[in-house]
Amino acid sequence: MHLTGPRRVLIPATAVTVIALIAAGMLGVASAEAPTTASPPPTVSVQGVAIEPIEQSASSATATTVYRQGMAGAVTDGQTKAQFLASSAGVTLGAVQSIVENGGYIGCTGNEVEYLGEQPDFGSPGVESYGGEVSVPRVAGAVAPVTSKPAVKHAKKKKSKAPVAKRASAAGCTLTAQVSLTYTIS
Numbered sequence: 746m747h748l749t750g751p752r753r754v755l756i757p758a759t760a761v762t763v764i765a766l767i768a769a770g771m772l773g774v775a776s777a778e779a780p781t782t783a784s785p786p787p788t789v790s791v792q793g794v795a796i797e798p799i800e801q802s803a804s805s806a807t808a809t810t811v812y813r814q815g816m817a818g819a820v821t822d823g824q825t826k827a828q829f830l831a832s833s834a835g836v837t838l839g840a841v842q843s844i845v846e847n848g849g850y851i852g853c854t855g856n857e858v859e860y861l862g863e864q865p866d867f868g869s870p871g872v873e874s875y876g877g878e879v880s881v882p883r884v885a886g887a888v889a890p891v892t893s894k895p896a897v898k899h900a901k902k903k904k905s906k907a908p909v910a911k912r913a914s915a916a917g918c919t920l921t922a923q924v925s926l927t928y929t930i931s
Contacts, residue, residue, distance in 0.1 A: 788842060789830050790927045793823025799851060799920045803862035808851075808920070812865035815849060815922030823926040831930050839929030847923035860918050 795818030799811045831838040848867040851860045 786839075786929045787836075787931070788927050789827050789834075789838070789930050790925065791823045791826040791830065792847070793819035793821070793826065793924045793926055795819040795822055795922050797920045797922070799860075799862070799918050801853065801858065801861055801918050805863035805865070808863050808865040811920050812849060812867070812922055815920050816846065816924060819922045819924040820844070820926065823924060824928075827926060827928045831928070834930070836930040839931055841926060841928055843925075843927045845925040847925055849920060849922040851918055851920045853918040855917065858918070865920075 795815045797811050797815045797818065800807065803811065828838050846868045849865075850867070851862075851864070853860050
């Protein structure tokens with residue numbers, strides 16, 4: 746059987762088209778598998794910190810609420826720092842790329858004042874130290890050491906003095922929360 750006319754041209758043209766489509770498909774796969782050389786967008790990373798007051802004997806629910814308020818404040822602090830750095834560098838602050846909870850701690854000030862309440866979930870257990878204050882997670886069921894007092898007190902004669910008001914000690918506890926934030930810049 747001999748092909749003549751338009752059929753003679755149609756078969757080779759179809760073969761060329763099929764070969765071209767196969768080649769294009771293979772090149773498309775090869776280009777999709779090629780490594781990309783695009784660099785990641787520029788970023789700015791900051792540490793956000795917030796300090797919140799907390800009752801010395803806070804319950805677990807209260808400590809968790811205060812910690813979450815602290816984390817929200819730390820995010821706001823971090824955003825403010827990132828905006829400052831971006832504007833100082835003459836760039837525009839973009840979207841948040843990552844947020845990392847860095848935990849926190851509870852510290853008390855005053856004469857021999859320690860935190861007696863429940864600990865919130867700071868993300869990782871252990872002793873955290875910052876700014877000279879140290880907080881150790883309280884062990885459930887731990888008993889404070891008892892100091893013994895002398896059984897007999899000897900009365901001393903005192904000269905009467907005018908009453909003097911005692912100075913109030915500025916004792917209080919604070920919870921510090923920390924987060925790391927990374928923003929894109931352009």
